[in-house]
Amino acid sequence: MLVDQPGRRLSRRHLLLGGAAAGIGAVGAVGIELATNARPQVVGQPLNGAQTVPFYGAHQAGIDTVPQSNATIIALDLAPTTDAATLRRLMKVLTSDAARLSQGEAALADSEPELAVAPARLTVTFGFGPGLVAAAGGTAPTWLRPLPAFGVDRLDPAWGDGDLLLQIAADDALTVAHATRMLLKDSRSFGTVRWVQTGFRRAPGSVKPGTTMRNLFGQVDGTVNFVPGTPDFERLVWGAADNPGWMLGGTGFVLRRIAMDLDKWDKLDRSGREASVGRALSNGAPLSGTNETDAPDFAAKTAIGFLVIPEFSHLRRARSENPDERILRRGYNYDDAPTGGSVSNSGLLFVSFQANVDAQFVPIQRRIDALDLLNVWITPIGSAVFAIPPGCAAGGYIGDTLF
Amino acid sequence: MTSTTPRLLIVAALGLLALTGCAATTDTAAPHTAATSTATAAASLTITDPWVKSAETGMSAAFGTLVNVSDTDINVVSAESTAATMIELHETVADDTGAMVMQQKEGGFIVPANGTYELAPGANHLMLMGLTEPIVAGAENTFTLTLSDGSTVEFTAPAKDYSGANESYDK
Numbered sequence: 240m241l242v243d244q245p246g247r248r249l250s251r252r253h254l255l256l257g258g259a260a261a262g263i264g265a266v267g268a269v270g271i272e273l274a275t276n277a278r279p280q281v282v283g284q285p286l287n288g289a290q291t292v293p294f295y296g297a298h299q300a301g302i303d304t305v306p307q308s309n310a311t312i313i314a315l316d317l318a319p320t321t322d323a324a325t326l327r328r329l330m331k332v333l334t335s336d337a338a339r340l341s342q343g344e345a346a347l348a349d350s351e352p353e354l355a356v357a358p359a360r361l362t363v364t365f366g367f368g369p370g371l372v373a374a375a376g377g378t379a380p381t382w383l384r385p386l387p388a389f390g391v392d393r394l395d396p397a398w399g400d401g402d403l404l405l406q407i408a409a410d411d412a413l414t415v416a417h418a419t420r421m422l423l424k425d426s427r428s429f430g431t432v433r434w435v436q437t438g439f440r441r442a443p444g445s446v447k448p449g450t451t452m453r454n455l456f457g458q459v460d461g462t463v464n465f466v467p468g469t470p471d472f473e474r475l476v477w478g479a480a481d482n483p484g485w486m487l488g489g490t491g492f493v494l495r496r497i498a499m500d501l502d503k504w505d506k507l508d509r510s511g512r513e514a515s516v517g518r519a520l521s522n523g524a525p526l527s528g529t530n531e532t533d534a535p536d537f538a539a540k541t542a543i544g545f546l547v548i549p550e551f552s553h554l555r556r557a558r559s560e561n562p563d564e565r566i567l568r569r570g571y572n573y574d575d576a577p578t579g580g581s582v583s584n585s586g587l588l589f590v591s592f593q594a595n596v597d598a599q600f601v602p603i604q605r606r607i608d609a610l611d612l613l614n615v616w617i618t619p620i621g622s623a624v625f626a627i628p629p630g631c632a633a634g635g636y637i638g639d640t641l642f
Numbered sequence: 643m644t645s646t647t648p649r650l651l652i653v654a655a656l657g658l659l660a661l662t663g664c665a666a667t668t669d670t671a672a673p674h675t676a677a678t679s680t681a682t683a684a685a686s687l688t689i690t691d692p693w694v695k696s697a698e699t700g701m702s703a704a705f706g707t708l709v710n711v712s713d714t715d716i717n718v719v720s721a722e723s724t725a726a727t728m729i730e731l732h733e734t735v736a737d738d739t740g741a742m743v744m745q746q747k748e749g750g751f752i753v754p755a756n757g758t759y760e761l762a763p764g765a766n767h768l769m770l771m772g773l774t775e776p777i778v779a780g781a782e783n784t785f786t787l788t789l790s791d792g793s794t795v796e797f798t799a800p801a802k803d804y805s806g807a808n809e810s811y812d813k
Binding site for chain 1: 691705778779780781800802803804805806
């Protein structure tokens with residue numbers, strides 16, 4: 240018996256379990272001891288899976304939410320007969336599903352309710368394409384249309400556009416899969432899946448919270464970004480811009496599927512990789528500085544007179560003199576199965592949120608399109624723009640300001 | 643705010659029905675319960691998470707969890723809805739061959755005192771027969787339950803597409 244072993248310090252837990260197991264004998268007690276030792280738990284540390292993000296509110300979740308580790312982004316094509324009444328029915332169902340699942344509660348008619356118990360900060364963010372807004376009889380924001388064509392684009396329509404956007408994200412891939420399944424089976428009688436794009440970042444707990452993500456080129460990606468709650472965020476993400484009234488509290492969404500040629504990137508040495516971006520690979524610091532958050536000095540020159548941050552670098556080209564030309568980046572890596580004899584099919588789901596796509600996103604992309612050495616290794620192959628309606632109150636549904 | 647809050651509001655609101663016109667905000671999944679009188683069995687009965695299976699024609703079924711907050715059993719004896727010409731209170735049981743079949747529940751549903759009674763696919767349910775029009779996903783349907791004391795409970799249930807709940811029908 241455990242309690243009879245000399246020289247052994249017994250924890251309260253051992254004693255309690257030993258006592259509880261007395262009825263089933265010493266073997267049972269030892270078994271319990273092994274089981275408890277095998278599963279160390281830090282007292283008071285909440286499970287990742289138990290964490291929730293509020294669903295209801297002035298804004299939809301999944302925008303100012305610290306990016307979760309896994310995302311599935313889906314566009315649906317709605318049936319041609321869709322009207323405002325249809326949209327009301329659809330969005331009531333999907334809002335209910337999203338609200339419940341995000342709080343760790345099974346959806347109504349959820350066939351796998353056990354998969355709903357670990358929400359893991361699940362958010363579902365809905366967006367409306369121009370076709371949906373037209374079907375609702377509403378006025379679209381002026382920028383709600385395909386982006387202008389850029390010279391670097393090699394767009395595949397299979398990754399573009401759509402009527403209804405679902406951005407489903409959580410710190411757990413199984414949670415994302417279940418939410419996706421529930422939302423898609425509840426969408427089935429309203430339309431068809433146009434495209435599905437899945438992406439990932441670091442798993443929760445792998446790196447210090449707040450660490451900027453790295454893309455599959457190894458680059459620190461997303462250093463300069465809006466911070467929720469700041470005036471910049473309020474104005475350039477949630478701002479009214481000149482959007483129609485039903486958009487108040489909403490924003491604009493751009494997804495660019497950017498293929499990254501890992502094989503070509505392999506041929507580039509480290510200094511070339513850093514010059515193409517203008518940042519150090521080690522910590523993302525601008526080449527003119529030492530820390531990631533150092534402001535780049537675009538005038539800094541080397542001993543022999545060259546710019547430290549090259550004119551052709553991504554950092555230089557993506558940066559505007561106009562402070563209004565900024566966006567919230569919230570992208571994910573993708574790493575899909577290679578085809579055609581290649582060994583990689585990888586890239587970035589570049590996701591950005593901005594109150595006015597034409598005024599904020601397009602100028603940045605124009606500059607990158609005109610000159611950016613990084614274009615040698617990256618190619619936009621998909622493009623989609625959606626209007627993100629505001630959040631809703633309990634009792635409402637996403638889209639209730641429009642239809 | 644969690645999505646369970648509306649339910650709590652509803653339960654809390656039961657005792658306040660006569661006092662306030664304050665509409666507890668509810669999402670589409672939340673129950674709406676109207677008691678005919680606080681003195682009746684209906685005053686103690688709510689339904690949480692009601693939903694009805696979408697269907698084009700013919701038959702369908704409605705589900706949810708009946709909640710009795712009183713100290714006495716409540717007997718649901720019948721149900722009505724504009725969605726169907728007739729509704730039966732059904733249970734699912736094994737027949738002589740072992741197959742699961744649906745049949746009318748003798749005496750209706752008994753919701754135990756301070757307990758719940760679940761209506762779920764493959765188990766007890768409200769059986770809708772002779773649909774008056776297609777039940778389409780996302781539409782809300784109103785039901786009225788009649789209790790053994792004659793009082794009634796009204797609730798609305800959203801329709802959901804659902805592939806299950808296909809048990810053979812044996813009247």
